Amino acid sequence: MENHENSPNKRQGQDTIFKAQLQRVLNAFRVKPMTIKELDVYMGIMRENICRHLDNLLEQGRIAVIRKRKCSVTGYPYVNEYTADPNLIPKPNQLILF
Secondary structure, three states: OOOOOOOHHHHHHHHHHHHHHHHHHHHHHHHOOEOHHHHHHHHOOOHHHHHHHHHHHHHHOOOEEEEEEOOOOOOOOOEEEEEOOOOOOOOOOOOOOO
C-alpha cells in the first residue's frame, strides 16, 4: 500500500491556505495598526502563523513596526505595533548613496 500522506495535491492545498492567510494578515494590518496577539484575537489566525507571515512581509518591506506599546490583550507593556498602511509607515532617515 502506498503512503499518500505527503502527496503533491495535499501540499498544494496547504500552499493555497498559506497564501490566503498571508493576504488576510496584510489586509488586517492595513485596516488598523495592532500587535500580533491583537491580530490573533481579531482574525482567529494562530499567533505562530502570524509570526511566519510577518517575517516574510517585513523582509519585503510591505509592513513596518511603528512603535512599542502596551498590548490590549495580554497587558504586556513593550510589544511592537505593526502596520501595512503606507501613510503610517515611517520614512527611512538614511541618506541614499546611489
